[in-house]
Amino acid sequence: MSISDSSASSASTVSSAFPLPDASLPDAQGYFGRYGGQLVPPALKQAMDDINTAYETIRQQADFQNELATLMADYVGRPSPVFHARRLSQQLGGAQIHLKREDLNHTGAHKINHCLGEALLAKFMGKTRVIAETGAGQHGVALATACALVGIPCEIHMGQVDIEKEHPNVTKMRILGAKLVPVTRGAATLKEAVDSAFEVYLTNPKDFIYAIGSVVGPHPFPKMVRDFQAIVGREARQQFLDRHGRLPDHVAACVGGGSNAIGMFTAFLNDAGVHLVGVEPAGEGLDRPGRHAATLTRGKPGEIHGMACYVLEKADGTPDAVHSIASGLDYPGVGPQHSYLKDIGRVEYTTASDDETLQAFLTLSRVEGIIPALESAHAVAWAMREAPRLPASQHILVNLSGRGDKDADYVAQRLGL
Structure with a gap:
């Protein structure tokens, strides 16, 4: 019998979308x-x-x-496709950029x-x-x-x-x-x-x-x-292997709380040759406390909302004000697994500013006809910044975690479009 009231008539023919992950992370106490x-x-x-x-x-x-x-x-419409952004890659020069199209899911995001x-x-x-x-x-x-x-x-x-x-x-x-x-x-x-x-x-x-x-x-x-989000990385890893016969050199995703990034990174954690990059919001500048939300970049270990993690704090230990052009990244804490991955050095955490993000939003829209969420545009901004510095033989896979319908009016008003 179905757990919900929705139909699962084809269940017997559907393979599991939810394999069990490594039970050692987290431990029994979480x-x-x-x-x-x-x-x-x-x-x-x-x-x-x-x-x-x-x-x-x-x-x-x-x-x-x-x-x-x-x-x-x-x-939902899974699997979501992986798209080679050829025109963007050609315009930038250097590494090839690919997008995991979570923006095409029902409801428009991961x-x-x-x-x-x-x-x-x-x-x-x-x-x-x-x-x-x-x-x-x-x-x-x-x-x-x-x-x-x-x-x-x-x-x-x-x-x-x-x-x-x-x-x-x-x-x-x-x-x-x-x-x-x-x-x-x-x-x-x-x-x-x-x-x-x-x-x-x-x-x-x-x-x-x-x-x-x-x-x-x-x-x-x-x-x-x-565990629920790990389907993103499992799909992307297999899709890239099937199409290219190899894994990407770099995998990037935006990080606020960190669900889309963990969803993408989990499948690649044991692939030592894959460079994993989490892109936080630098907002209006890392030198401006309260005007960015770069928790892993500028924060320190602390506690918030029932967990221990990196936190942006004031001198008195309370959470600091934060800012990002992307509402979904506007948070002074971050997922505890991201905090752990930072400490062990498995993931590089870096930033993109509001201005870089807006430029990435417009560029992807006008060069590839894909309007990204402002959250996702942080990862696109990193790829646009790094691709020209890398050889053309390398591949960057970006988790395009959502579409930008929700942001279109805001961006148009801000830029006077």
Whole structure:
């Protein structure tokens, strides 16, 4: 019998979309080295343990795996293609640039990958409401979509600044039936939306589930969201091998909380010859505290939202103000696995500024006819910067994590288009 009310009639013919990852990361307490864990009150710890138990049960069930695989194929439209950006590569000179087209997924980004998993888990656990935060609105739209599919009420908390900036996604969430909760406190962006959603979740963790939108928060969410997003890298790795008979030399993705990047990187972690690059927002300058969100580049180990990770902090130890032109990257923490990968040197974390990102947004739009999300455009900006410095025999694979419909009006207004 199907876990949700959606059809899984072809389940017996669908291979698993959800193979089990290396069980050593994280450990049983949810740590990636010194990062992660469950830094939450006792009452919430029990709720997190219950989610982890349910997740470890459901992920090994054939009907869940088959249903998720069917939905990934027939609902999301996976596998998403890998596109060789020939004109862009030729214009820049140097290395060839390829794009993993997560922007072509249903709802327009990688977020649907974990939102389907979280909605099915909520259904399995008998939850009566799904609560979440969103920054750029892509997680909110994807979760509202998944909740509509399985028939569970959805409540999305979103900063007022982001509501005004990402109006198309706000409209979609409302059309899909989600309850939108504007957050006006503080900077009224992603951190405040997370705070607000957690507060409501704490009022009834027995009946509600907080569907975290990235590889952040208390255990098991960094593990769980990573596992659902790992399909991106598995597909991309095999697609590149099938087409080119080799792996890419460089794999790049933007990093805020870090879900699209972990989704892409996981499949390549054991490929020592593949250079992995996470691109953070330098905003208006790394020398301007509060005007960037380069957590791994300028932050230090700390604690935020129930986890240990790199954090941008003020002198008193509270989270610092952050800024990015991309609402989905506007966060003073980062996923604990990214923090671990930085410390062991497996991934290079670098930055792209607002201006570089806007240029990448326009260039990809006008040279290849692909309008990227501003978040994704950070990774495109890195590829555009680095490709001319590399030989033409090398290949850069960029995770184009979302499309830029949501950003088009904002960019046009900012640039006077």
